Amino acid sequence: MRTKKWTEEYDVVIIGSGFAGLAAAIEAKEKGADVVVIEKMRTPGGNSAISGGLFAVAGSPLQTRDGIVDSPDLMHQDMLNAGMNLNHPELAQVVADQSLSALHWSIENLAVQYKENLNHLGGHSVPRTYTTKSGSGSGIIQPMLSKCRQLEIPIKIKTRLNRMISGANDRIEGIEVQSDYHFPHEQSGITQHIRAKKAVVLATGGFGSDVKFRLIQDPRLNNNIDTTNHKGATAEGLIAALEVGATPLQLCWIQLGPWASLDEKGWGVGSLFTLLAGFPYGIMVDAKTGKRFVNEMSDRRLRTDAMLLKDRAPVAIVDSQGVKYATTLDKCLKRGVVQAFDSIEELAKSNMIPEASLIETVRNYNMYLGHGCDTEFEKSLPKDLKPLTTPPYYSIRLLPKVHYCMGGIRINSKAQVLSVSEGLPIPGLYAAGEVTGGIHGASRLGSNSIVECIVFGRIAGVNAVAENENV
Structure with a gap:
């Protein structure tokens, strides 16, 4: 699936404009890379923008203020308990360990504003959840978009991923997209090829609104089951990764919001x-x-x-x-x-x-x-x-409504996508957020999605820039 006719070229190409994708874009740009974000919908943000704006943090300033004893290890154990120990523990540990730095990054680098009280959500041992002042994920997405404008990171809306483009040694060299795409009409738009000189970061989210795909994973989740997801939460990004050899992981674990x-x-x-x-x-x-x-x-x-x-x-x-x-x-x-x-x-x-x-x-x-x-x-x-x-x-x-897909593609602690054949990183391909699997096991704790997306989005952005260039 190689092409020599590139419409555009960037160092890092990021697919998806939610928490994970924008975190990756900001980090990559601040590390000196030429970055682009593509988004298939008319507006950026996806599920992130309409989420509840709940952010779990272990060892936070508000916990210290309120005398609450917490630690990354306790947060990690809560994740494993909820996940029935099906979590990949090293990935869950990264989220818990870096939750506090992710919070500080959102405040100091993005100027996100949070309320002054902590919430205690189900499955957490202690109160550890911050809430945005706006009461929704837009309270983080909007500052992220402002940062992208400040850094002059282009966000191409109405641009749908068709497939990954592989080159020598199965390295991901870029992507094929449909520009001027009108969701959900698959044949609309103009085919273009965008080169990624360093790496592609996949951050397309889950497939909660993709009834056809979720029925394959769980035949109970038919059209009669509503979802909290936006209409664009579909599986084409995940499928594109599987087509280039990514490892599917726990795809049938789909969470309903009670x-x-x-x-x-x-x-x-x-x-x-x-x-x-x-x-x-x-x-x-x-x-x-x-x-x-x-x-x-x-x-x-x-x-x-x-x-x-x-x-x-x-x-x-x-x-x-x-x-x-x-x-x-x-x-x-x-x-x-x-x-x-x-x-x-x-x-x-x-x-x-x-x-x-x-x-x-x-x-x-x-x-x-x-x-x-x-x-x-x-x-x-x-x-x-x-x-x-x-x-x-x-x-x-x-x-209860379909809310979150715990399964996705397999990554390591560096956010590299791992191949199904040998379990090694696929060169030039990173992923973060709900499109990945293994972090939450059988069940994700409330307020653990935003922190996961930001933690691994940042990791993906930094490591994508460090990827060896293969011109």
Whole structure:
């Protein structure tokens, strides 16, 4: 698949304009390389821009301020526990070890602004999650785009990857693209060839919106299952890497988000409500029984499995004390995703929950808080957690949605893509972000995606520049 007719030439060619791709672009440019970013959609950012802006960091300044004892090793162990030890431990360790430096880089080099409180997400041993002031991933993407403009890094939108172009010794010399591409019309655009004199960095994200491809991996995930991903989260970047010999890794491990709302499409505004308020500061019950059925702070896989069992109708409930942590509350109420009630009885009636059973569930939960231990499900209890006694009470109906692909292509700790034949690096090819596999194992912890993308995006950018030039 070699070509001699190059439309354009750069030192480093980056495919994808989310957290990983832009981190790689910034690092490569600051190391002196001539860089280009290609993006198939009309606007840059992808899933990164619409994410919740949650950033897990071990040993952060906010943890020190709040007296929280944490370490990269503890974060690493949490990742392995959630991942059922299917993680490639050396990759997970890189993320944990470099989480703090990634945070400082985002603040000092990009001027990203974060809120002054930490969040405790399910599966994490301690509160370690930062949240952008904007309450979304755009709070990082926009500063990244500003940095790219400052560094004069071109971002070619509406440019779709067709294939990788290999040369001597199977080295990746560049890519074939469709410019002026109109998603999702595969035949649109003009074919061009972009040369990468040093390396290509693949950062195309996951395939959560690619029903055809995800059905191959998990036949249960058909059109009836919604996704939080944007429409462009498809598999062509992953497939292009497989075509040049990359190793597929754990592709069937596809995560559903347990916090998504039944009453809206996609990520919406309800997901952050549940993540930041409903689960940590409230309870989740089955509307058919009024009973809790899982630890609301367990990892995503455990909660999703429990929600889908026995045709349950999950509802998260929180009171006015816990709801103050919900950054999207006003939008949720306006759109009818969340409803407010003056009493538990009114909430039960509106959600068709057995009233007596729900009252008993809330009473038992409040008793557990008073004793400082959830003896029913062993939920971790934050220090500022208060009993569910202060109206108004808020409810959100939940439905798991396809959210994240733990599997992808295999990389090493240098972000080099490894071949399926010999397990050696494919010359001239790097990857970072959700298109890679092995970091999270069977289940990714919430807020571990942004840090992974930035850590390995930066690694890929630096090492791509150091790649031996093969002219």
